[in-house]
Amino acid sequence: MGKTPVTLTLNKAERAGFTDPGENLLNFLRRGLGDLSPKYGCGQGTCGACTVLIDGEPQLSCLVLAETVSGKTVNTTGGLADGAQLHALQTAFMDGFAAQCGYCTPGMLMAAKALLDRNPRPSRDEIAEAISGNLCRCTGYAPIIDAILAATGQQVQG
Structure with a gap:
């Protein structure tokens, strides 16, 4: 099985990358797109450290397959501030x-x-x-x- 292309809006910017089959969104964001703000806590959906917003809804990124967010908007704490102005x-x-x-x-x-x-x-x-x-x-x-x-x-x- 080959890599799957994923294109999404991450913190107001269009981003694209490739994911391995079965890779979760947390790993894709951190390794594939360099957004280190969601944290790996448990990898099982019980701690909430990896919470991101997908199309405005809070989701545990360790439980979401990266390939399922193609075409969606993902927001992390990396995008909360507006330039130097904190949220x-x-x-x-x-x-x-x-x-x-x-x-x-x-x-x-x-x-x-x-x-x-x-x-x-x-x-x-x-x-x-x-x-x-x-x-x-x-x-x-x-x-x-x-x-x-x-x-x-x-x-x-x-």
């Missing part, structure tokens, strides 16, 4: 110390971005639900939820 979520995560080791941060940011794209003023419970597929071993989730609330301009309790 509000990135700023809120930094200001609120929502990243400790930082390994879960890319997946958390993308899950949060998908939520805010659907609902610009979510409640704490809605945020907790939206990031529930993303594991964090360091923060206890409170600073992450607070940062997401802060990015929306809502008052953070506490």
